[in-house]
Amino acid sequence: MTTDEFPHTIRGRIIELAKIVGAVSIILSAGGGVWAWTFGPVAEFFDRLDQLVDDVAQLQEDVARANGDDRVIRQPAGLSYIREPVRQGDPVVMILVASRTKLGASCRLTDWVPIFTDEQNIPTPGRRARAGAIARQIDRDLQTLRIEMVPPDELRPGRVSVYLTLTYSCPSPDGTAVVQDRTDALPYLLIERQQGR
16 A cells, blocks of 8 residues: 655655656656657658658659650650741641650540741641541651641741641540640741742
């Protein structure tokens, strides 16, 4: 049986003092642990870890964008071009070298529109030379495509650029999704048609 009376022997006093010191050390340790997890080094570690996770995610997104993996198609620089000379009223032929990315491998091209820009810097849509459904789809291997377009009549002679806006139907968790992409802009020289030709 214990009493509330403090022991009178030295041995008893040492035991009681050890109990008090133990209780105080447990309270201080618990307080230190709470402080470390909420405001101290452990909390700071987890804040830095969260920031590191965010930085890695941003870096992955930047690398995907730099590699073109966030797009449906990949168009290596310098391989695509416009067949020249091009005179007013002539169709424009684009030689496009492209492939699908991993993201776009299971997508299906449903529509495309050529967008022309002359010295006025006003994007103006042209049209496909052959209307109808799109029969040819590209895969993940680089392919060379010959694309014939009809430019708008109002283009001024001089430096012109053209790119294609691409509409894809891609699988998504909800079924299918419409995804927009575009090719790189390709420049060419539009020559004024001389009278009688």
